[in-house]
Amino acid sequence: MNYSADFLNLSGTEHQELAAQRAINHKGDFLNLLKHANYPLKIELPPEAARHAADVEIAHSTTVIAVLYRDGVMIAGDRRATAGTSVIYDRAEKVLQIDRHSVLAISGSPAIAYEIARILEHSFQYFRRSQLQELSLEGKLRMLSRLIRENLSMALQGIGGVIPIFALYDLNAIEDGNGGKIFFYDALGAHFENVDFATTGSGSIWIRGVLRYLSRFGETALHEMDQRQAAITILRLLDIASEYDAATSGYNAKVKIFPTVKTVTRTGVNTVSDDDLTDWYAEAQPEAGTV
């Protein structure tokens, strides 16, 4: 060790090294920061394990729906998680708030989906805290694309595919215009803006046509519906999905487990209360005597 220029061995070099390390400016990039902190972002499977990966029964399947209504976006998901033909959980939350004005609805492998949602939430916060400004709408969309793309190898192995819907409210929308926006992603991370609605998950095929019909020929167009009308429509659609898709749950009257329903409006993200859902569920039911 070189003591030539120091007092009591406090050369300062160690500190300077540390300071240099700390001076790495991540420019608000949370993924980069996690990599530097040696956080494992990917689960690396050895090739021989990957070959069997598709045989493993992983919890997935779902129905999530987002519709553009008068005040913004309403987004809902059923509560069932399944593995193969088994129902493993009946209270899963598939609609997750990411920040004050955005929500992610997930379908696919829940372990990866929750991780993506968590990284996304922390990324937006980290950007705001470190760069002293909100991440732009386009920036938020790209971040989610990047996370989905990072997960591609898992998706290809058949165990970690995630197809989310990302709904947010654009505060820069003109005052009286509707700032609600719905984005749909594919497994490679491309995003597409849906104008009226989006639905994904195993039950979505049963209701996509109905949504299309409602948006084009319905008595009240989806985007003109108020909160109550939109909620009743969504509850009915989830009911239909649960009728045909074993991996989607309906309303469980015995224990009062409702679908998760959230709204994203100018004032922020709001979770529709169980009391409102109870009332609206009663209205959503067909009249007695109908099949």
Add this chain to the structure above:
Amino acid sequence: MRDEPYRWIEALQDRRDYIEDELRLGSPVVGVIYNEGMMLLTVGKGQRKIFEVHDRIALSAIGHPADIERLRMLVTDTASVQGFQNATEDINLHRLTNYTLAPAFKQAFESIVGEAYIIKMLLAELGSASGKSQFTGINFDGIVRTDPSFAVIGGTETIETGMQKYLTAAKMDADRDLTAAFRLALETWAIGKELSSREPEETESEDTQLDTTQMYEIIDTAREEGEIEVGVLEASQQGTNKFRLLTSQEIEEALQ
């Protein structure tokens, strides 16, 4: 030189004098509690001085902008990574101060051939189920002071004592509303500003004898070339994130 420890002590004293001299003119920061949470206030000259570190933690500092930025990033990065790896509830100011910030301050100060941080930092943590609200001040030499109800940072100890006296006389109570807390903090800032503008020989005394009119004159002059900046940690804020900056409209209203 290892054989001459007194030279090391002398060098530290030189360094202390140098840093204090650099800090003397810095715009003070005042932290007070109010009925909804905690507030940090200063009057800046364009550069932002009050920052969000984590859900319940805010930071402010006086000193060299590059040092403030570097240490702000250090604590923000640390809190962000730890909050992600564990849970955001696991982040607390005590650990961030004692294991991350204070050692870095002390090491930089005592490594006398390396660069020193020209900084004084004031952090606020809004209490939760696991702990009480507290202000934490960190001096450039790594000395940490905490206080549950108010705290100040200013260029010299005399400036800080003068401001603390005013706050003590005003009696801190948690029932004060946002506007009252804002005015108290702003008046305290004016005292700090007055003390820092005196010549070093005059600053032996921390008494200013300022009346309210004089305080607001000082504030008005400062506002001509700068802006009042207020960050609050509000318990009533929806969601886990409690920090926000007051808007210029809110500040104007509170000044009426």
